[in-house]
């Protein structure tokens with residue numbers, strides 16, 4: 001799905017990303033974790049072709065992502081950004097419909113309306129559809145953007161890819177699980193997702209692979225069991241932790257302190 005080799009990204013003398021390799025298969029849920037400033041958002045921006053770093057090529061479906069037709073690409077991949085605008089003078093349903101812009105010229109068709117309604121329902125914002133976006137709470141706004149991004153990838157294309165930068169911000173516990181369930185179900189249909197997460201226990205529970213970053217580099221990569229060792233985590237976060245086995249899922253469970 002996506003392959004990038006030795007990504008380097010510098011600002012003056014500061015290495016934001018330093019020799020990062022990423023490889024993602026169809027159907028994979030990859031969580032990028034690491035402390036503040038580790039380079040997670042920057043890596044996501046490079047992989048999504050929002051930032052170009054020079055010579056390195058990001059291959060998306062075996063073709064350099066920079067060579068894709070922009071409109072065509074927007075039907076294959078979508079990005080949920082960490083900093084969504086707080087000021088969008090539109091109703092909720094119109095914000096979600098923005099995800100369908102690649103599919104119609106002047107008026108949305110039946111499929112666009114269906115995608116909009118289905119995704120508003122999935123993300124629990126359907127009851128807010130006629131509200132002014134600007135009057136919503138932080139968590140409600142997050143769900144509207146998840147709905148928009150999901151609506152963008154409602155199509156017949158096999159193997160689509162979603163980038164999500166901290167999609168759980170402001171969400172209560174039920175909606176955190178609901179959002180991760182939606183993303184997981186999306187990947188179980190042979191689509192892929194790269195998700196920046198801060199909650200390591202949720203990453204352990206939902207992700208197939210973990211990429212742990214520290215200071216612009218990959219400090220560990222593999223399954224949750226491989227990456228979430230006390231040594232790896234304490235080293236990356238400079239904070240002590242103990243690893244147990246989750247009594248129900250058997251995934252690693254991280255207890256800090």
Ligand SMILES: Nc1ncnc2c1ncn2[C@@H]1O[C@H](COP(=O)(O)OP(=O)(O)OP(=O)(O)O)[C@@H](O)[C@H]1O
Nearest residue numbers: 011014015016034035036037038039040041042043
């Ligand atoms: N355009 C830029 N110019 C200068 N420094 C930058 C730029 N973009 C990012 N950085 C720096 O690069 C580092 C990585 O930033 P990035 O936002 O990728 O981190 P992150 O891991 O997503 O952090 P957080 O968990 O806090 O969101 C930070 O120290 C940031 O200040």
